[in-house]
Amino acid sequence: MRFRPCFSWFKIPFFGIIILLSVCLSFQVSAQTLKKAGLGFGRKNCKINCFTQDLQGNIWIGTNQGLFCLNGLTHSLFDVSKGMGSNQITSVCISADQTVWAGHNNGKVSLVKNQVVTAFRQKDSSDHNPVSTILEDIHHNIWLATYGNGIYVVKKSGISRLHSDNGLNDNFIYTLYEHPDGSVWAGTDAGICVIREDKKELEQRFNTLSMKDGLFDNIVKKICKGPEGRVYVAMQDSGICYFDPSLKTFRKHLSFRNWNFGVVNDMLPDVTGFCWVASQKEGLLKLSLSDKVYTRPVYINTHQNLTNKNIHCLFMDFEHNIWLGTNSEAFFYSPGHIELLSKKDGLPSNKIYAFCLDHKGNRWISSDSGLTKIAYDAMGKPVIRQYFHQKFPSPVQIMSIYEDQEKFLWLGTFGNGVFRLDPESGKSTSYTSKNGLANDNVLSIAQDASGNLWFASLGGGASKGRLINGKLVCTHFTTADGLGNNYVYSVFADSQNRLWFATDGGGISCFRNQKFTTYNKGVIGSNVVYSICEDQNRNIWFSNAETGVYRYDGKKFELFGAKTGIRDLSPSILVRGKNNDIVVAHNGGIEVLRKVGNKNIQAIPFSFPESEEEFEPSLNATFRQDNGDVWIGTDQGLIRFSSQKEITDDVAPKISITGIKLNLQEHSLVGTHEFSHSANHLVFDFMGIYHKNPMHVRYRFHLDGFEKDWSPETESRFVSYPNLPPGKYTFQVKASNGAGNWSKPASYSFEILPPLWQRWWFLLPSLSLLGFLVYATIKYRLRRIEHEKTMLEKVVKERTTEILDQKQIIELKNKSITDSINYAKRIQEAILPTHEVVASLIPDSFIFYSPKDIVSGDFYFITDAESIEGEKSVVIACVDCTGHGIPGGFMSMIGYSLLSQIIREKQITEPAEILNQLDVAIRAALRQEDTSLGFSGQRDGMDISICCIVPNKSAVRFAGAHRPLYRVKKDEPEVEEWKGNKFSVGGLRASQDLEAQFTSHTFEYLKGDCVYLFSDGYADQFGGSDKKKFMTRRLRELLIEIHDQPMELQGQSLATEMDQWKGQLDQIDDMLVIGIRL
Amino acid sequence: MKTPIFAAFLLILSAFAFQQETIYSGKEGTVKFESNAPLELIIANSKQLTGLINTEKRTFVFKVKTSSFQGFKNSMQEEHFNESYMESDKFPSSEFKGKIIEETDFRVPGTYQVRVKGLLTVHGVEKERIIKAKVTVKNKQISIESDFDVLLADHEIKIPKIVEMKIAETIRVNININMQPKS
Secondary structure: OOOOOOOOOOOOOOOOOOOOEOOOOOOOOOOOOEEEOOOOOOOOOOOEEEEEEOOOOOEEEEEOOEEEEEOOOOEEEEOHHHOOOOOOEEEEEEOOOOOEEEEEOOOOEEEEEOOEEEEOOOOOOOOOOOEEEEEEOOOOOEEEEEEOOOEEEEEOOEEEEEOHHHOOOOOEOOEEEEOOOOOEEEEEOOEEEEEOOOOOOHHHHEEEEOHHHOOOOOOEEEEEEOHHHOEEEEEOOOOEEEEEOOOOEEEOOHHHOOOOOOOEEEEEEOOOOEEEEEEOOOEEEEEEOOOOOOOOOEEOOOOOOOOOOOEEEEEEOOOOOEEEEEOOOEEEEOOOOEEEEOHHHOOOOOOEEEEEEOOOOOEEEEEOOEEEEEEEOOOOOEEEEEEOOOOOOOOOOEEEEEEOOOOOEEEEEEOOOEEEEOOOOOOEEEEOOOOOOOOOEEEEEEEOOOOOEEEEEEOOOEEEEEEEOOEEEEEEEOHHHOOOOOEEEEEEEOOOOOEEEEEEOOOEEEEEOOEEEEEOHHHHOOOEEEEEEEOOOOOEEEEEOOOOEEEEOOOOEEEEOOOOOOOOOOOOEEEEOOOOOEEEEEOOEEEEEEEOOOOOEEEEEEOOOOOOOOOOEEEEEEEEOOOOOEEEEEOOEEEEEOOOOOOOOOOOOEEEEEEEEEOOEEEOOOOOOEEOOOOOOEEEEEEEEOOOOHHHOEEEEEEEOOEOOOOOOEOOOEEEEOOOOOEEEEEEEEEEOOOOOEOOOEEEEEEEOOOHHHOHHHHHHHHHHHHHHHHHHHHHHHHHHHHHHHHHHHHHHHHHHHHHHHHHHHHHHHHHHHHHHHHHHHHHHHHOOOHHHHHHHOOOEEEEEEOOOOOOOEEEEEEEEEOOOOOEEEEEEEEEEOOOHHHHHHHHHHHHHHHHHHHHHOOOOOHHHHHHHHHHHHHHHOOOOOHHHOHHHHHOEEEEEEEEEEHHHOEEEEEEEEOOEEEEOOOOOOEEEEOOEOOOEEOOOOHHHOOOOOOEEEEEOOOOOEEEEEOOOOOOOEEOOOOEEOHHHHHHHHHHHHOOOOHHHHHHHHHHHHHHHHOOOOOOOOEEEEEEEO | OHHHHHHHHHHHHHHHHHHHOOEEEEEEEEEEEEEEOOOOEEEEEEEEEEEEEEOOOOEEEEEEEHHHOEOOOOHHHHHHHHHHHOOOOOOOEEEEEEEEOOOOOOOOOEEEEEEEEEEEEEOOEEEEEEEEEEEEEEOOEEEEEEEEEEEHHHHOOOOOHHHOOOOOOEEEEEEEEEEEEOO
């Protein structure tokens, strides 16, 4: 792909017309880096008188409309409405305690601290002379110089005045300067008054340096410190000089001699070896401080913003920006890497084709308006001449400019061959394809060590030429000779006497020892190569149209492309910059390829100045100055690029913590740093001042004691910490200028006090007290317990003794009672029929008799009987008296006695009648009808089952009170039951049974039948695995099972069965079972 | 006997005469100003410059009536000068007073390049100025000549935009005055 520049080309006959342009202004420094200081939109005619800067970075500007404070983003104004002595601020100074001292034109002095204005009242209020300068010396004394009334010196001990009456050489003081030796130099109309306040003798206290001492002018307007410790003096009419301490005289630098720039309003020597001068006649200048090499002045006086020459004051801030004060506005100038010259700066056109600096430092600029030469007169003012400017029939398009070894300029053109121009006379000679050249489109020219000129053409290959008797004798080289392509963009002669050709489509060709070696896409990434240069290490660098930049070290090609950081991979400009930097330029900007530390080569990016349209560098429109500055021609003007690190690059913003809020309430930064536990919502405001690029400032913060790491970068200028727990903290914040330069952190330490109840001096005694109380309580309790225990033991002992006594008594009584009961048992047993009686009356029978207690409530009655009619029978009764034990025993005695009486004495053998009689007798005996005895007595009675066996009739008559009779027939395993009446003998009866009689039952029996009479004790006994009652059902089953056993055995079986059933359980009632085999 | 008395008399007389010669005054000095704008050249002058110099104290004062300037191209120009720009009714005169910086001995005849510093009051507005002047002492007369510029904006003399091309921002002023000892 062929490179087609974006400009048209015409052919025009040449003739040179010299146009002398008069003083012009500002070709030297770009206007792009001059910015207006923000004093407020719409503010007009604000005359700037003075500048200063505080430690936080704020710029203070004294004007005729008050005192401004700028932080880069906003400004604040202090004027009479805020308490200032006047709106005319003639001088300003910041003391060590950061108080702003402002002097007024009416002689007053105002102080500003923490945004509060106060009047300085110690100065003589009748003195209305303007305060010209304010200075703080190393002893923190404040010097107030006036126009016409000498100097006031404010000390802690008081204020004194230095006047012409007491040694000062003049009362009109322009300036003050504190010398490193501690003296104060005052600039006056009578020279410099050197004041040593510590001396008492007048001769030692005041000393004058004047024209007698070599000072060039007695009217001294400004004194300030310069580089290398020099003291610079600006005078009314003699410009600037400096005091040489070794020679003890005044001298001038080369560029300060022959001063013709008028009165110096202000000056600013800086560390770069230049001095900024605000002159009345020529505006703003930049002059060299060199004593060895003369450098012409740089004029900075016409600009789109800076139209007024009259600059009153200058100031350099921490960032090395230069602040300028005029009659109407304040500006600041930020030095940068890139300066742009354009039509606004006086260039004839913005479309730059080529550029060259000749050996005299004259600038040759080719544009679409022709060729412009910018020379400088002795005063450094530009003198402009124009060549080839005519546009009709068409201007000559000069695409390359080269100064040969004879100091002639060779101009390669588009379509017009080359011109050899004599820079002194302006005469030129044309060489075209008709008289020597291979082709009339010459884009690049070089010269080898032998003095041969090489012309690179579009279409004609390369030509090697030499002037012989005024004729250009050329040898042509094309692809036939090994050249990569006949379209050659650039030719370069390296330090090893090789010629390099960048071609369009043929890669890069190297001509050495009469032979071409061509390198193509295979090794260099593209066959279209644009630009070539060489570094200090003799490596060859070139740029191509596809992959970026290559470096050839003689053996291999190394690519530097996107990975290196090059933003455009078809850069048209490649040139060596300062030191070993390789400068790459393309539409997107500029990169500098540089090895940084131990890392590989990196591309450091730079941007073109802001513009509405994109910058397009012109091929081969580049030139490298001896100092390493690179000139690049673009379609927006001429760029001067310095890859050298700028002093301002490493300057970080000034960071400060501007405010703190506790629970959203403002808190003074100088107030206490201890906050109560409830004031634990903190908001910190902070500000990083960086005037050069305030919008690029970034912050990181960290609360030590709460956060582990620093926060990520942020633009925010505040941070809040809600609900901080008690503890000690340090808030830190730092700022960067957006280019990775971070400031040291600003910090604020504070403590959130714990609540009262968490403080050690409260906790410790509280806990101690609590512990003591607990201990005391425990001790008391223990003591009480001990005491109670002792008392209890005593009581227990007493009670035990009592109990033992009572036990003894009880035991005795128990024995007595038991003995009585046992005796009662013997008595009871005595009345019961003996075994012999039972055996005689019912021989085949058993009686299972098991009292619950010693004395039983159950008893059995067996007797033979004869009725009144003479019938003989055997009466058997099984009786269960109410209760058991002693009461049952007593009842049994009564019952036995009454039965005996009824059956034996009254000869009643009918069971029912027996029961009836017994019932009456029981009731009478126990007086159960007498209600006065209480309810309990009326309950006593008997459950009886009584039968009368009449042997001669083989009949049994039965009656029962709550008790049945069972019969099990021989050989019939079945229990027949005859139930008794459902009321007892004696005791309570239901109402319907009150008059009821007992019922007799009669049945005949066969021999071998068994009848059984039993009380409820056996069936009611609990036992078994389920601890249930034995139940009559089980008894019936048992009787069926054993009925055919001998009666004695049956009795044993019943006993055994009960023992097994009962187990370990207690017997709950008396048991009585009588079994009779009939 | 008479000689000492006569000598004393001469001494007193010379002292008196010397004292008399420290104050110099002038009445008919000339002031010329020139405004050289791209579209118009305005020149006017006044012959009514008055002044006083104290050679011992090295102080001076010069004054000129604003309305005394003549030589305008036309009456309209003069009218604009007095009414619109200088406002002669409000500010009838311009004045320059101050001190001579160089410690020149004006008793010695000769030509001296001095600088004078003082307050230049034009259009009622004061401006501190240091101006170069050539002082010629001859035949007990002091001639003063000076050329200096006056920036109209310094004295709040506003130039309407419409006439920007006709009135220069900076006016060139020339003064010339002969001064005699004040009797």
